[in-house]
Amino acid sequence: MNDRSSDTAAPSGRDYAGRTLSERRAQRRKALIEAGVVIFGDHGFRGATVKAICRQAGLTERYFYESFANSEALFATVYKTLVGDIEHEMRDAVDQAPAEAESMSEAALRVYFAHMARPRVARIVLIEIFGISTRIDRTYRATTLKFAELTEDLTARLFDPSVVNAQGTTPRLLSMGLVGSTIHIAMYWNLNGYRESLDAVVNAALALYRAMAVSMVDTAGHD
Amino acid sequence: MNDRSSDTAAPSGRDYAGRTLSERRAQRRKALIEAGVVIFGDHGFRGATVKAICRQAGLTERYFYESFANSEALFATVYKTLVGDIEHEMRDAVDQAPAEAESMSEAALRVYFAHMARPRVARIVLIEIFGISTRIDRTYRATTLKFAELTEDLTARLFDPSVVNAQGTTPRLLSMGLVGSTIHIAMYWNLNGYRESLDAVVNAALALYRAMAVSMVDTAGHD
DNA sequence: GCATTCTGACATGAAACATTGTCAAATCCA
DNA sequence: TGGATTTGACAATGTTTCATGTCAGAATGC
Numbered sequence: 001m002n003d004r005s006s007d008t009a010a011p012s013g014r015d016y017a018g019r020t021l022s023e024r025r026a027q028r029r030k031a032l033i034e035a036g037v038v039i040f041g042d043h044g045f046r047g048a049t050v051k052a053i054c055r056q057a058g059l060t061e062r063y064f065y066e067s068f069a070n071s072e073a074l075f076a077t078v079y080k081t082l083v084g085d086i087e088h089e090m091r092d093a094v095d096q097a098p099a100e101a102e103s104m105s106e107a108a109l110r111v112y113f114a115h116m117a118r119p120r121v122a123r124i125v126l127i128e129i130f131g132i133s134t135r136i137d138r139t140y141r142a143t144t145l146k147f148a149e150l151t152e153d154l155t156a157r158l159f160d161p162s163v164v165n166a167q168g169t170t171p172r173l174l175s176m177g178l179v180g181s182t183i184h185i186a187m188y189w190n191l192n193g194y195r196e197s198l199d200a201v202v203n204a205a206l207a208l209y210r211a212m213a214v215s216m217v218d219t220a221g222h223d
Numbered sequence: 224m225n226d227r228s229s230d231t232a233a234p235s236g237r238d239y240a241g242r243t244l245s246e247r248r249a250q251r252r253k254a255l256i257e258a259g260v261v262i263f264g265d266h267g268f269r270g271a272t273v274k275a276i277c278r279q280a281g282l283t284e285r286y287f288y289e290s291f292a293n294s295e296a297l298f299a300t301v302y303k304t305l306v307g308d309i310e311h312e313m314r315d316a317v318d319q320a321p322a323e324a325e326s327m328s329e330a331a332l333r334v335y336f337a338h339m340a341r342p343r344v345a346r347i348v349l350i351e352i353f354g355i356s357t358r359i360d361r362t363y364r365a366t367t368l369k370f371a372e373l374t375e376d377l378t379a380r381l382f383d384p385s386v387v388n389a390q391g392t393t394p395r396l397l398s399m400g401l402v403g404s405t406i407h408i409a410m411y412w413n414l415n416g417y418r419e420s421l422d423a424v425v426n427a428a429l430a431l432y433r434a435m436a437v438s439m440v441d442t443a444g445h446d
Numbered sequence: 447g448c449a450t451t452c453t454g455a456c457a458t459g460a461a462a463c464a465t466t467g468t469c470a471a472a473t474c475c476a
Numbered sequence: 477t478g479g480a481t482t483t484g485a486c487a488a489t490g491t492t493t494c495a496t497g498t499c500a501g502a503a504t505g506c
Contacts, residue, residue, distance in 0.1 A: 173427035180407020204396035
């Protein structure tokens with residue numbers, strides 16, 4: 001359902017314009033992904049046509065189906081590419097930050113919101129991802145889980161199991177809640193026209209993480 | 224763009240089957256909204272056809288266009304109806320709860336998650352709402368804002384402006400974050416097959432509200 | 447009872463798109 | 477250079493669905 005390796009074309013696979021077949025294919029595929037960011041980001045998934053994407057990529061429809069089975073497959077790839085880049089950059093920022101939960105969290109959040117400041121990326125990652133298909137919904141769930149796990153890694157000590165169980169809830173639900181607060185602040189930021197500064201949204205998201213930390217420490221201390 | 228009052232039909236508007244014209248129209252409209260919950264909830268917005276909705280409602284296509292300009296208009300009405308019911312019931316629960324922030328918050332959250340326990344409602348309100356059109360996106364933003372304001376009303380004292388400004392953020396962003404954490408816990412609950420109990424998700428959401436409250440009080444006290 | 451209106455089943459037209467196919471020009475390699 | 481392949485532009489086909497139209501029969505008020 002995702003990508004295609006070979007299909008209608010190329011019985012021989014010789015060079016063309018100084019590039020091998022696989023190089024040409026990879027380049028076209030990359031162009032389609034970048035065009036997908038533009039078209040999906042500007043018109044949404046529903047408003048995007050294969051023709052418009054190919055036009056943006058400077059390719060014709062035939063090459064679309066060389067790399068992707070349909071526009072949903074391209075969308076899934078676009079989404080995974082964007083999220084993968086963000087995750088990678090976030091992990092780098094965490095590694096380079098002082099080894100302390102607050103600094104690491106702030107570094108990660110700053111990277112996240114810097115990406116969400118790009119309207120096309122924000123629209124794809126925050127809005128368009130929903131309601132396309134159950135398959136894509138599963139991709140979203142998996143992605144969110146990964147970020148929740150990242151959150152749990154970062155702040156593992158905040159979610160002392162005994163404390164958590166005493167409150168009658170689970171660390172997974174709490175970290176999903178924190179991830180959701182971050183996502184939603186970004187969503188509001190985008191839908192409301194980016195009126196707030198980057199610092200403001202980073203601090204708001206961070207305040208919730210900090211509050212959760214403080215709350216946990218307090219609860220543990222008073223027991 | 225939303226609903227229609229009169230159109231192709233009825234130059235006279237006499238009774239039929241013991242009901243006036245407006246009564247019949249209202250009944251058909253209601254049937255369409257209820258059918259919309261089923262069809263949109265089971266197949267999503269993209270997977271829903273006017274024909275399927277009419278079939279579910281026990282009506283023919285003509286009566287669809289009597290009440291709605293297109294399926295997007297029906298979806299908007301379905302969404303507003305569902306959210307309006309939830310909001311109404313939440314406010315009732317808050318009014319009947321002990322006049323104390325934690326009890327009121329818990330009462331409201333319990334109502335919210337009780338509704339989100341219905342898969343069709345959850346899918347429409349949490350998933351399908353996104354990416355249909357910019358108009359619907361605005362509806363979502365307005366709805367979320369209303370819930371953020373409700374949160375702010377409930378916990379006004381938690382968001383002492385001086386405290387908040389000292390943290391370099393705004394109460395609106397914080398309340399949006401809290402609303403987002405609640406929404407996202409519900410989304411996870413739904414996408415993950417409702418594995419957790421109602422109490423567990425209510426407590427997880429409540430923990431974040433409580434944490435924010437504790438954090439604010441602490442910060443204010445230490446200044 | 448009867449002309450009129452309402453209803454439901456189905457037909458029809460129109461538009462948008464995805465996907466495949468055609469073909470001439472560009473490019474390669476031998 | 478010449479045969480083969482790759483590319484790009486565009487046509488063609490088929491499907492889907494919306495939105496409206498048609499029409500016979502049911503129900504109404506007078």
